[in-house]
Amino acid sequence: MKLKIFTLMAALAAALIPAPLLAANQDLSRLEETARKFVAGELAQRKARWTIGRVDRRLAVPACDALFAGWAQGARQTGSTFVDVSCPSLGWSLRVPVSISETxxxxxxxxxxxxxxxxxxxxxxxxxxxxxxxxxxxxxxxxxxxxxxxxxxxxxxxxxxxxxxxAPVVVKMNQRVKVLAIGEGFMVSADGTAMANAAAGDSVPVRMGAGRVIRGTVREDGAVIVVF
Known part of the structure; x- marks a missing residue:
């Protein structure tokens, strides 16, 4: 009697489960292949060796016609990391382990x-x-x-x-330099004397003719730019 009751309850439960949930489960090998193709494309321009790990075969999700793969949120793109393979239409996502060894x-x-x-x-x-x-x-x-x-x-x-x-020094201490003062709608040039050695991109103090010291950024050609 108990067996009959259990069988009847199972049949009723199956009848109440929506049809999509009774659909075939996702082929996890296909899911791993989707992750493999994604990683291959992502690392095509990098000197890296990589392997895709196996998804736990105890997991089961409904089969999906359109799988989407991407790096897991916050995951590194080197070393031991993860790719998320998801089915947007059915709302599930599984994480696939990836090992990347980069040269x-x-x-x-x-x-x-x-x-x-x-x-x-x-x-x-x-x-x-x-x-x-x-x-x-x-x-x-x-x-x-x-x-x-x-x-x-x-x-x-x-x-x-x-x-x-x-970076190599392009302006030397006590060297005469051209100073370009640039502002909205104007540019004025004058000569000054660098007060330190400086490379392109460095800030350097320059003494102007009247004795005033200003500070500007050294350009690759040795000119000093002062922005107002």
Missing amino acids: RVGVVANRALRAGETIGPDDVRLVDMPEGSATQTVLGDLSLAVGQTMTSGVPAGGWLRSFMVK
């Missing part, structure tokens, strides 16, 4: 460089950086090195780090 490149000196030298294009090259190395301060682009001035020496084959280089 970084760094700037290496082709020859021994001394403090005060200006780095030329033949002085440096890019090489792959080994995993796990202390890479945080290593320059990752040749444009960050070429044309810069060394603040300390580095042997041939050594990594160039951010604290080893600085």
Whole structure:
């Protein structure tokens, strides 16, 4: 008798469940493939190796005709991270684990460089950086090195780090410089004397002819810009 009652209750429950909930469950392999295609597109321009993890096979959601994949909110795009695959029409979302191992490149000196030298294009090259190395301060682009001035020496084959280089001085102390005063609707030029060494983009004090000292920003051509 108890078995008959249980069977009857199960049949009634099934009859009361809306039809969409009785639909086939989502193929989780297809869901993982959607995540795989998304990551492949996202990392196509990066030197990275990656693997897609498996979704827990105990999970079950209704099958969806239009899956959408994107990085999980707040997730990093490197290391151990996640992609969310969702079905907007049915309102569900599952998280797929992703492991990304990225090959970084760094700037290496082709020859021994001394403090005060200006780095030329033949002085440096890019090489792959080994995993796990202390890479945080290593320059990752040749444009960050070429044309810069060394603040300390580095042997041939050594990594160039951010604290080893600085922008070259374009204005020297006691050098005569052109000062351009720029404001709304006007520009006036005059000559002055720089009171310190400065690189492009630096702020430098300039003594004008009447003895007044002003401060402006050094341009790459050595002119000093004062904005009013």
